[in-house]
Amino acid sequence: MAAVPTLARRIARSGVRPLCRWPLAWGRAARQPPGLPLAPCRAFSNNKILVELDESSGVAMMKFKSPPVNSLSLDFLTEFCISLEKLENDRACRGVIFASAVPRIFSSGLDITEMSGKSMEHYAEFWRAVQEMWLRLYGSNMVTIAAVNGSSPAGGCLVALSCDYRIMVENPKFSIGLNEAQLGIVAPFWFKDTFVNVVGHRIAERSLQLGSLYPAPEALKFGLVDELVPEEKLQEKAMAVMAQWLALPDHARQLTKSMMRKAVLDRLVAHREEDVQNFVSFISKESIQKSLRMYMEMLKKKKS
Numbered sequence: 612m613a614a615v616p617t618l619a620r621r622i623a624r625s626g627v628r629p630l631c632r633w634p635l636a637w638g639r640a641a642r643q644p645p646g647l648p649l650a651p652c653r654a655f656s657n658n659k660i661l662v663e664l665d666e667s668s669g670v671a672m673m674k675f676k677s678p679p680v681n682s683l684s685l686d687f688l689t690e691f692c693i694s695l696e697k698l699e700n701d702r703a704c705r706g707v708i709f710a711s712a713v714p715r716i717f718s719s720g721l722d723i724t725e726m727s728g729k730s731m732e733h734y735a736e737f738w739r740a741v742q743e744m745w746l747r748l749y750g751s752n753m754v755t756i757a758a759v760n761g762s763s764p765a766g767g768c769l770v771a772l773s774c775d776y777r778i779m780v781e782n783p784k785f786s787i788g789l790n791e792a793q794l795g796i797v798a799p800f801w802f803k804d805t806f807v808n809v810v811g812h813r814i815a816e817r818s819l820q821l822g823s824l825y826p827a828p829e830a831l832k833f834g835l836v837d838e839l840v841p842e843e844k845l846q847e848k849a850m851a852v853m854a855q856w857l858a859l860p861d862h863a864r865q866l867t868k869s870m871m872r873k874a875v876l877d878r879l880v881a882h883r884e885e886d887v888q889n890f891v892s893f894i895s896k897e898s899i900q901k902s903l904r905m906y907m908e909m910l911k912k913k914k915s
């Protein structure tokens with residue numbers, strides 16, 4: 612099993628830089644009346660992700676900052692896993708809110724350039740990193756809230772689906788869904804399982820076959836997201852929902868979450884290497900490579 616050492620090496624090589632140990636503008640500092648002492652906030656950053664932990668509330672904000680579209684590249688996934696692990700091991704942290712620092716895009720999903728024109732070894736390493744991200748996020752003990760402040764196709768949607776709660780900006784130009792079929796690729800069983808657990812079998816089956824992307828108001832109708840808010844209210848709403856979830860004792864909530872998600876997590880853990888081999892043989896087929904190239908061309912043409 613090369614999976615764990617490979618990721619561990621990448622994590623060990625990557626520098627996570629502490630930024631500061633005082634309050635920052637998004638959390639309590641922004642709401643605290645002037646003159647009162649401010650509770651400490653810790654921040655750390657790497658190239659593609661910024662994390663701020665408000666120690667008084669136990670809530671961290673993780674912001675994706677990988678322009679132009681926050682695609683989930685190998686580097687992004689590695690940094691995501693490092694950041695999440697740091698928070699998971701930090702006793703001061705009980706909940707994480709995920710949002711984008713890139714305007715209009717939450718995440719454009721898996722980085723297509725990582726799945727196109729590369730070696731079999733590269734595809735395997737990339738897929739292990741995708742698995743690792745999902746296992747850590749879906750299996751997190753912390754309360755996880757996606758503050759979806761932009762479009763979120765495919766892997767971006769998976770990030771949101773893997774959280775405990777999804778709040779999306781009410782802009783109908785922002786869309787979300789598992790659109791893999793539109794690229795000529797197939798969402799793997801654990802994407803599907805995660806989707807079914809949120810929206811139910813019928814909606815998931817139809818949406819996956821059609822590769823549907825839903826504007827925010829439609830996504831709300833069938834529970835793909837839990838609520839919509841105006842953009843300027845998103846952070847406040849996410850903090851309020853987080854406070855509700857954190858009002859419960861951690862152990863009861865964590866055991867319940869684990870009970871609901873364990874079977875799906877265990878299924879990938881039991882078939883992890885098989886899933887990697889399946890991905891590598893699928894993605895390296897010439898017909899699939901051609902579909903991905905055409906899709907990238909279509910994205911470029913759309914601009915001109």
Ligand SMILES: CCCCCC/C=C/CC(=O)SCCNC(=O)CCNC(=O)[C@H](O)C(C)(C)COP(=O)(O)OP(=O)(O)OC[C@H]1O[C@@H](n2cnc3c(N)ncnc32)[C@H](O)[C@@H]1OP(=O)(O)O
Binds near residue numbers: 718764797
């Ligand atoms: C058993 C086998 C299992 C296989 C399963 C594989 C699973 C895959 C899941 C995935 O996540 S596949 C990726 C799916 N993602 C998408 O379909 C999104 C594609 N992107 C868009 O729709 C749009 O870019 C956007 C996100 C709506 C943003 O639109 P906007 O007009 O603001 O920007 P663009 O001009 O389109 O893009 C800017 C720039 O970024 C490049 N790009 C966009 N998305 C990706 C991506 N996912 N990966 C890599 N690069 C991406 C785009 O090509 C532009 O590049 P340029 O060089 O500036 O032209």
